[in-house]
Amino acid sequence: MKIRMKEMKAIQDYYPEELSYCYGCGRLNKFGHHIKSYWNGEQTIAHFTPEPYHIAVPGYVYGGLIASLIDCHGTGTAALASYRNENREPDTLPPFRFVTASLCVDYFKPTPLGVELELVGNVIEIKGKKVISEITVSANGVVTAKGKVIAIQIPENFGL
Amino acid sequence: MKIRMKEMKAIQDYYPEELSYCYGCGRLNKFGHHIKSYWNGEQTIAHFTPEPYHIAVPGYVYGGLIASLIDCHGTGTAALASYRNENREPDTLPPFRFVTASLCVDYFKPTPLGVELELVGNVIEIKGKKVISEITVSANGVVTAKGKVIAIQIPENFGL
Numbered sequence: 001m002k003i004r005m006k007e008m009k010a011i012q013d014y015y016p017e018e019l020s021y022c023y024g025c026g027r028l029n030k031f032g033h034h035i036k037s038y039w040n041g042e043q044t045i046a047h048f049t050p051e052p053y054h055i056a057v058p059g060y061v062y063g064g065l066i067a068s069l070i071d072c073h074g075t076g077t078a079a080l081a082s083y084r085n086e087n088r089e090p091d092t093l094p095p096f097r098f099v100t101a102s103l104c105v106d107y108f109k110p111t112p113l114g115v116e117l118e119l120v121g122n123v124i125e126i127k128g129k130k131v132i133s134e135i136t137v138s139a140n141g142v143v144t145a146k147g148k149v150i151a152i153q154i155p156e157n158f159g160l
Numbered sequence: 161m162k163i164r165m166k167e168m169k170a171i172q173d174y175y176p177e178e179l180s181y182c183y184g185c186g187r188l189n190k191f192g193h194h195i196k197s198y199w200n201g202e203q204t205i206a207h208f209t210p211e212p213y214h215i216a217v218p219g220y221v222y223g224g225l226i227a228s229l230i231d232c233h234g235t236g237t238a239a240l241a242s243y244r245n246e247n248r249e250p251d252t253l254p255p256f257r258f259v260t261a262s263l264c265v266d267y268f269k270p271t272p273l274g275v276e277l278e279l280v281g282n283v284i285e286i287k288g289k290k291v292i293s294e295i296t297v298s299a300n301g302v303v304t305a306k307g308k309v310i311a312i313q314i315p316e317n318f319g320l
Contacts, residue, residue: 023224055186063184064184066264069224107262159276
């Protein structure tokens with residue numbers, strides 16, 4: 001699975017250049033996390049190994065990082081789902097790119113540092129410009145956190 | 161206000177050394193954000209200026225960072241509120257230290273990069289080992305995001 005993924009392009013690799021500087025998932029942000037989201041059957045998937053300094057209390061991952069991973073895999077899942085919903089490939093125009101309207105994370109148990117985390121996304125709803133997804137975070141095969149992301153297609157007047 | 165705060169100790173400055181490595185607010189994490197939370201009357205307050213690379217889309221702050229700031233100011237607010245609730249100073253024992261059970265953030269509008277953000281916390285409920293707070297994030301005096309943090313006192317069996 002991993003080897004195949006490295007050969008594949010993630011949805012973030014298709015984002016337009018000017019929208020590829022996100023600290024969480026922008027391929028052009030030198031300091032960022034470079035989260036990459038893929039389809040895995042009907043679910044989406046991403047992996048990330050926290051750095052030793054991404055610590056909360058000794059031995060465990062910082063909750064803000066977990067929220068960040070869920071956030072970006074949620075907007076990535078929204079983009080993946082939107083192309084599939086239109087039977088379009090992600091290199092076709094117009095591009096789908098989302099921002100987060102709402103992010104909720106429940107932390108079930110401490111997430112151990114030092115292992116690769118797996119994020120799995122399920123698309124709950126696609127309605128107009130809104131995509132809702134649920135994202136689980138697992139370490140060593142155990143789900144430690146679960147998030148819900150409401151993503152909105154970037155409006156033309158964003159930031160105006 | 162700012163000058164007075166710099167002379168004051170933040171709640172995070174009282175955390176026990178072994179619990180002071182949090183990426184968001186640990187004073188001993190070399191790479192972290194060093195969020196510092198204070199009382200401001202009946203509210204709590206913290207300030208943070210994002211780095212240029214904490215970008216979402218050009219000109220605006222990454223939502224994962226905003227969630228991270230809310231997370232740490234929420235647990236800091238929980239600790240502040242717990243000491244005040246017991247009429248204790250934060251340098252008295254036993255120390256209060258919290259982890260996040262749940263974090264929800266609504267993003268109302270894009271948060272501009274390049275300015276200092278202000279986080280204001282209101283304590284909603286203190287019940288047993290649980291403290292619920294609401295945190296607003298403002299830039300240039302405009303609220304751009306609002307979060308709710310359910311913080312739980314670190315259990316003795318945390319991570320076991």
